[in-house]
Amino acid sequence: MAQSDEQEIELYQGSKRIHPKWTKGIFSKWRIAMVLITQFVFLILPWFNYDGRQAVLLHVADRHFYFFGLVLLPSDLLFMSGILFMAAFGLFWWTTIAGRLWCGYACPQTVYTEIMMWFDRIFEGDRAARLKLEKAPWDARKIRIKSMKYIAIFLMCAWIGLTFIGWFTPIREVFKFNMTGTQWGVAIFYGFVTFLLAHIMREQVCKYMCPYARFQSAMFDKDTLIISYDPERGEPRGKKKKGEDDSKKGDCIDCTLCVQACPVGIDIRNGLQYECIGCAxxxxxxxxxxxxxxxxxxxxxYTTEAAMEKAYPENKFWTRLKRPRVVGYGLILAIIFTAWIIGIMNRQNVRVDVIKDRGVMVRYNNEGLVENSYTLRLLNASNKVQVVNTNVEGIDGIKITGIASDFELNPGDPVSIPVQVSIPPEMADTSNGKSQHIYFKFSYHVKGEDGTIRTFDEKAAFIKGTR
Ligand code: SF4
Ligand code: SF4
Incomplete structure (x- = not known):
């Protein structure tokens, strides 16, 4: 091949910065509301107190997850997994019904991009002013505007980064800058990633990085709610001239405002595109x-593909909610949710592990009783002091010593208490090593409250044989 035939092909095409036009309608108000709601939850909720402690705290160091009155421990992994399963199936279910509503209104990438666009608009003005400023030389005015904007964005990202740490360690300490080096590192990293994804990369994240954008099409069908341009009504498009007979023209005046307002820079009139995040x-x-x-x-x-094809009137969209996919996801979600609620309601606030003392299998104590030793590992999984009473049953005349009645168990780390269980010698079995099941009976209630007394049993083996 001749040298002159060779071409250099650019495999990566850089994208131009998109400056979406500000919109004011009902869906824009919903987007603003979602920013406020989600940021209230993320930025403000950790400052709430409940019962003298931070109401919402995923305390990694203490391995306690607090959500108001609910305290989850590592042993509650099942409940934590349940929350993740509910979130996943909730998203599948919702996506099948309503398409990319999550992406358009509540996804953190959308929410933080929206916030960053607020900064753009506050400091640089609307689309036309921003485009003008982008082309303008770096004079004193441009430097002043950009500096002010980036200081504001930096403060916002710092707030976000510090708050992120405040979800995992007491937030009041974080905002007194009482943090470890690792916590500083994570806060800076989180703030920087927010800046990078929401201010620098923006729509590139949705287009090229988000896995959900890729696999959600598997959940779409012809009855999924999508945002669609109506070509039957809009075409043939064209600008309307004064006095011109436009009876043969469609309703689209080809003003391109829909393209200018689009944060991912697509033209919705070209049909459904995977880049569309459904922001409306x-x-x-x-x-x-x-x-x-x-x-x-x-x-x-908002409509569905089937409604656009006139399979049913658009206002009858809800009749298609009975389709198997929606019912299936909904059923799975309902089952997980019901099981989770029942599990949480029946969850014991006091947990006990009964550990047989293998060092001393069996012995006669100084009262002449046959005695086994155990260690009770007690954990208070609530955030209130629990009063625990322990008894033991299973063999006539059996009794327990070593743990006080009305034992007060503080919330926090587990406590280990050695106890002795004894039976009268006439109940002993002389055959060597013979054991029998016994039952530790626990009852507990919150200290200072006359509320419900809850009970549970733990099975253990008692060795009766001494010879
Ligand atoms: S906003 Fe878009 S769809 Fe609406 S008239 Fe203008 S170009 Fe046509
Ligand atoms: S085409 Fe999609 S992403 Fe663009 S403005 Fe419309 S809904 Fe938003």
Missing amino acids: ACIDICDEVMVKQGKPKGLIR
Whole structure:
């Protein structure tokens, strides 16, 4: 091949910065509401107190997860897994019904990108002003505007990074900067990643990095709610000239505002595209155009593929909720949720491990009784002091010593108590090493409360034979 035929092909095409146009309609208000709700949960909720401690705290060092009155321990792994399963199936179920509503309104990437776009707009103005500023030389004005914006973004990211640590360690200590080197490192990293993903990379994350964007199409069907342009109504598109007979034209005036408002830079009029995050900014801006044109809203709207194909009227969308996929995900979700609630309600706040003392199998004590030794490992899984009473049953005349009645068990780390269980000598079995099941009976209640007394048993072996 001749040298001149060789071409250099760029395998990576850099993307241009997208400056979406600000929108004001109903869905934009929903997006703002979701930013406020999610950030209230993330940034403010950890500051709430409950019963003298941080209400929501995933205390990794203490291995206690607090959520108001609910305290989960590592032994509650099943409940924590249940929460993750509910989140996963909830997302599958919701995506099958409503498509990318999660992406458009509540996904952290969307929420933080929206916040970063607020900073863009506050400091640099709307789309036209931002585009102008981007092209402008680096003069004093541009440096001042950019510096102010980045200081504000830096403070926001610092707040986000510190709050992230405040979910895992007491937040009041974090904001007194009373942190370890690792915590500092994680806070800085988290704040930086927020800046990188939400301010620098933005739509690139949704387009190229998000795995959910890739596999959610498997959950879509023709009855899934999508945002769609109505070509039957909109085409043939074209600008309307004054006095022109536009009866043969569609409702789309080709103003391209829907493209300018799109945060991922696509044209919804080209049909459903995987890049569309379902933010509905194009609906809001097109509705404004339609109102100005004296046309009905909804040229771009929430609908389903089947409704667009006239399989059923659009307002009958809800009748398609009975389809197997939706019912299946819904059933799984309902089963996990019910099991989780029942499990939580029946969960014991006091947990005990009965450990047989293998060092001393069996002996006669100084009262002449046949005695076995055990260690009780007690854990208070609540955040209140529990009063515990312990008894033992299973052999006539059996009794326990070593643990006081009305034993007060503080929340926190497990405590180990050596106890002795004894039976009258006439109940002993002379055959060597013969054992029998006995039952440790525990009852407990919250100290200072006359509420419910809860009970549970733990089975153990008692060795009766001494010779
Ligand atoms: S905003 Fe509406 S009218 Fe304007 S180009 Fe988009 S679809 Fe057409
Ligand atoms: S096409 Fe519309 S809904 Fe999809 S991302 Fe763009 S503006 Fe949002």
